[in-house]
Amino acid sequence: xxxxxxxxxxxxxxxxxxxxxxxxxxxxxxxxxxxxxxxxxxxxxxxxxxxxxxxxxxxxxxxxxxxxxxxxxxxxxxxxxxxxxxxxxxxxxxxxxxxxxxxxxxxxxxxxxxxxxxxxxxxxx
Numbered sequence: 001x002x003x004x005x006x007x008x009x010x011x012x013x014x015x016x017x018x019x020x021x022x023x024x025x026x027x028x029x030x031x032x033x034x035x036x037x038x039x040x041x042x043x044x045x046x047x048x049x050x051x052x053x054x055x056x057x058x059x060x061x062x063x064x065x066x067x068x069x070x071x072x073x074x075x076x077x078x079x080x081x082x083x084x085x086x087x088x089x090x091x092x093x094x095x096x097x098x099x100x101x102x103x104x105x106x107x108x109x110x111x112x113x114x115x116x117x118x119x120x121x122x123x124x125x
Contacts, residue, residue, distance in 0.1 A: 001036075002102055003033055003052050003055070003098060003102045004095055004098045004099045004102055005036075006032070006033035006036040006037060007029055007032045007033045007036070007094075007095065007098060008095070009032075009036035010027070010031070010032025010033050010034065010035040010036040011032050011091070013032070013035045013036065014026055014027045014031065014032060014035045015027075016028070016029075016032070016081075016084070016085070016091075017085075018078070018081040018082045018084060018085035019085075021034070022034045022035060022039055022040070022041055023041050028078060028081045029077050029078070029080065029081045029084070029094055029098070030048060030055070030074060030077055030078065030081075033048060033052070034047060034048050037051060052102075054073065054102070054103060055072065055073045055074040055077070056072050056073075056074050057072065057073075058071050058072060059071065059072065059073070061073045061075065061076040061101070062076065063076050063079040063080055063083070064076075064080065064093075064097050065079070065080060065083040065088055065089050065093075066079065066083065066088075073101050076097075076101075077094075077097075077098060080093075080094050080097055081094070
């Protein structure tokens with residue numbers, strides 16, 4: 001599932017709060033994706049980093065609302081969440097931004113990769 005799809009799903013599970021990653025039924029845009037992944041609080045944030053490493057890679061990522069300079073997509077999405085909180089952006093605009101930056105070929109990686117040849121020759125994962 002793409003990151004944007006997880007944000008949409010998470011928005012049905014928790015209340016939006018730009019100041020909280022994910023805690024007590026509230027979360028930011030990234031926290032919404034975390035909730036959709038089964039995370040319940042800040043302590044489990046590694047699931048999002050493992051599933052969507054492109055969010056945290058160092059790169060120029062300016063906020064589309066205020067043009068603030070950020071150096072990761074996670075940071076620019078957090079800035080966008082603040083603009084959403086104060087009414088300078090809509091949820092649809094935030095989703096459009098996320099869709100514009102997420103990899104288009106994103107798929108869920110398998111938990112364990114075992115070559116087919118190994119399965120037939122008794123090699124265990």
